[in-house]
Amino acid sequence: MRKDAESFIASAEYDLQTAEHMLTTGRYIYVVFICHLSIEKMLKAIVAAVIKKTPPKTHNLIYLIKLAEVSPPQELFNFVTKINNVSIVTRYPEDFSKLLEVYPKDIAEEYLAKTKEVVQCLKEDKRLKK
Secondary structure, eight states, X not given: OOHHHHHHHHHHHHHHHHHHHHHXXXXXXXXXXXXXXXXXXXXXXXXXXXXXXXXXXXXXXXXHHHHHTOOOOXXXXXXXXXXXXXXXXXXXXXXXXXHHHHXXXXXXXXXXXXXHHHHHHHHTOGGGOO
């Protein structure tokens, strides 16, 4: 496996742990933000394996899914689409108080649980086993 792919995987796992810590400390917006980052890095690990070079610097998960040539189950793909759409608002909130309302604890817990499913699914990609 490429060294950059290994680093992306290690970083994605680290990010998942960070999201868990953010959840326990009540930083729910950052749970969502870090979940997006974790999925992004797992996809970039696969992209690195597919294109045999460093993946492009993008945060667009749908674009990365296409580059990685992966087809997650529909439920997980729907979640990736959902979290992809919140990436910008969690990075650059126009109304921070509104963002706090939109991402309470139960939503953050849901995002974290689904992100773990996505990451696990992506980790099972055969191209990461080489």
